[in-house]
Amino acid sequence: MVEESGVFAEDKDVAAVLRTKVIGPSLSRNHKVAIDFDEVTLTTQSFVHALISKPVRDLGERSLDLLLFKNCSALVQGLIETVVQYSLEAVELAEEP
């Protein structure tokens, strides 16, 4: 990740490219994806949202079996947890009658 995003991963255009070119297509083919945040010291909720929210919504909880997040700082991990939680809550909400 750090080669693409820098140590402060905040450019949503970078996140969108990684999502549309790598993460989304791989997950839709049921392939496992490891996202390595080594050396990323700071990110934003918007970056993480642009990176994973759509594939997590599209595949639901199954996406969590396929995704692996490596070398996350407490801050990065917390933001990933936030985005995954509200993305799957949004799926729940959309499925409500």
Next chain:
Amino acid sequence: MRMGLFDHLDLKPTLGITEHEEAGRFVPLTNIRTSKGLSEAIANLIPLLHAPPSVADPIKYVFSEMVRNVLEHSGSSVGAFVCAQYYKGSNTIAVGIADGGIGVLNSMQRSHAVTTPAEAIMRALRPGVSGATNRIGGNERNAGAGLFFTKSIAALSRRFFVIYSGDAAFKLLRTKEEVAAQLNADATADKHRLRSGLPHWQGTVVGIDMSVEEGVEFAELLARIREAYQIDVKKSKKEYFKQIRFS
């Protein structure tokens, strides 16, 4: 004047000024028009405050989230103007972001039935509500969370947060130290002041004060915000985040 306001207005000040060294004191008024410009500004300007990571990280975070809002949603032909000042006496850093775009009302009206700037501001502060879509939780690019996170950072710092657009302004008021800081998904539950009928501002202005407390890690603040993040009145019973695999 030392912030560079007169330079941006292309005016010559009539009084002479003594220019102070900006290092350790402030980030001068800076115009950002592109995504690349934002990344460069964060890399070059925040170090001027000589702040430790626990202080610099929330500033970088707010700069990024708020300026990207401007670049993506405001339609501002002049981009965003940002500045920051460190107040040693109160251990506070004040950050300001302004644009000359379409304003919160026009932005929210693209996807939501709101009729006044005040109503639009209150809706925009709610997590999961984005002007880019009427879908709760946002779309693939926008979560509708940036303003909620920024307001929450101020609330946990027990400092001010203000958003002004059109003829309306929302101001988060300071809470007493002895009262536990509350984060509310619904901004009407915040200790706040909402005013309408103010002089019209074409775009949007956001101001946030943050306390400069070393030792309070930004990750801890974000963890508190996660607990409060709620896109629906009824919170899910399922803790999906516990299923995520980290290594």
